[in-house]
Amino acid sequence: MKILLITLEYLPQIGGIASYITNTIKHWPNDNDSFVVCAPKIDDEADFDAKNFWPVYRLEPYFNLIRPRWLKLFWSVFKIVKKEKPDMIFVHHVLPIGQIARLIKKFKKIPYVVFLHGLDYGYAQTNLVKKKRLTGVLSEAQTVVVNSNYLRQRVANQFSALASKTVVVYPCSGYSDVKIDPIKLEEMKKKFNPAGRPVLLTCGRLVARKGVDMVIKSLPAIIKSRPDLLYLVGGQGKCRAELMYLARRLGMENHIKFIGFVDDSDLPYLYSLADIFVMPARQEDNGDIEGFGIVLMEASLFGLPVIAGNTGGQPEAVENGQTGILVDPMDTGQISLSVLKLLQDKELAQRLGRNGQEKAKRFIWSKELKKIFK
Known part of the structure; x- marks a missing residue:
């Protein structure tokens, strides 16, 4: 299975989400699966990307003037989907990336998994329009992955119908094999x-x-x-x-x-x-x-x-x-x-x-x- 992972945070950008994503790929339990990553452009990206064995597409995610601004990212991702032909999409940052995955599912019949981290879930509920988009994205996801029982309970309180397809995947340390010199x-x-x-x-x-x-x-x-x-x-x-x-x-x-x-x-x-x-x-x-x-x-x-x-x-x-x-x-x-x-x-x-x-x-x-x- 080929998995297209789309994110707005990715190393060498510092942060828990970026680290979570990289460790997901490095420690993926099925060696027969492969990953392709779509991530924003960032300083020093070339050196970091060259060290890894999976391809990374670095994109400018937003239009400056055209609305919705994320439409630029949609077109870029759509082209990558046509080229890479993934079997599954992993969504980090439920909005706006979840909307992109939802559209691609409509046109290309590719299922997607949404990963919720905390801030992204709160941001997606700051107004009624975003809440409506959030509901649509989560309802059509194959699986909703959360990083704690706390977050699973928040989701269950708002979307009881999602309980059966929501799973907790705890972040783990990426340093378990490190030997201190x-x-x-x-x-x-x-x-x-x-x-x-x-x-x-x-x-x-x-x-x-x-x-x-x-x-x-x-x-x-x-x-x-x-x-x-x-x-x-x-x-x-x-x-x-x-x-x-x-x-x-x-x-x-x-x-x-x-x-x-x-x-x-x-x-x-x-x-x-x-x-x-x-x-x-x-x-x-x-x-x-x-x-x-x-x-x-x-x-x-x-x-x-x-x-x-x-x-x-x-x-x-x-x-x-x-x-x-x-x-x-x-x-x-x-x-x-x-x-x-x-x-x-x-x-x-x-x-x-x-x-x-x-x-x-x-x-x-x-x-x-x-x-x-x-």
């Missing part, structure tokens, strides 16, 4: 933490939902007890400048390092040099929410105790008191107390880290992906 680890420590300070780590897109601002606001209270603490923030995003300004305004420049872009090959080493991973993600007014939080599972795989938000699908990635600590993402007091608790109680931190590692090892991509066509 001790020489490189020492080099990373010298680069980011030469003084050997206790390290708090966040990695991900720097957008409001991730809660980095609340961690920064928690630092003054933490620093009073642990003045040697270092907070490493890895990733890029639209909130970076705002977060850097916040750190300066609070006088935390000596306690925060903004690393910027983190290559996939370096991420395991950041997990390995950190003491605690923190990402108290929250729900935004526009519906943006953490559907699961793959970085939480990745951090657990490397034995880190995790502090996460108690919203969205995060409680499925982090078991409160067992693999980490769940906090109110808007409560700096809870965040600071949780950090200090883990720094002061080494036995607790190690126990949560061990439990999290055991849990993360049970999440295997090939096993999860088999659920799609059961």
Whole structure:
């Protein structure tokens, strides 16, 4: 079977969806199947695409003036369908890509599977027109794949008829086979933490939902007890400048390092040099929410105790008191107390880290992906 996968987020763009997609292809359980990817143009795409064994079509998805703007992407995808003759379409970003797949199904009789991640589902319900389009796309999908039971319940509450064809495919770590090179680890420590300070780590897109601002606001209270603490923030995003300004305004420049872009090959080493991973993600007014939080599972795989938000699908990635600590993402007091608790109680931190590692090892991509066509 040839699968055409269409997405608006794809590596080397940083983010959970882009990582989810790449791992889906790399760990696909049927070697007889093949993938073709349609994704937006992005800087450094050529180097990344050349490293992979599946073809990638890089497209400009939108018209500037013609409405609907996604019609440009439809025509491009339609040409690719005629050329590649796929047997199945995988849809990431239910709108507008779901509409494109629905039209292609009408003209070419090609079935499609919709993957919902969280923000995309919320965005598709911001007005009545989008809700109507969402209903049509999901009703005609062969399968609806969600990344958490939390999201499955949201879909079931709104579309009870979809329950029988909705499956949960949990994101898994792509680093289960990584072997840490001790020489490189020492080099990373010298680069980011030469003084050997206790390290708090966040990695991900720097957008409001991730809660980095609340961690920064928690630092003054933490620093009073642990003045040697270092907070490493890895990733890029639209909130970076705002977060850097916040750190300066609070006088935390000596306690925060903004690393910027983190290559996939370096991420395991950041997990390995950190003491605690923190990402108290929250729900935004526009519906943006953490559907699961793959970085939480990745951090657990490397034995880190995790502090996460108690919203969205995060409680499925982090078991409160067992693999980490769940906090109110808007409560700096809870965040600071949780950090200090883990720094002061080494036995607790190690126990949560061990439990999290055991849990993360049970999440295997090939096993999860088999659920799609059961």
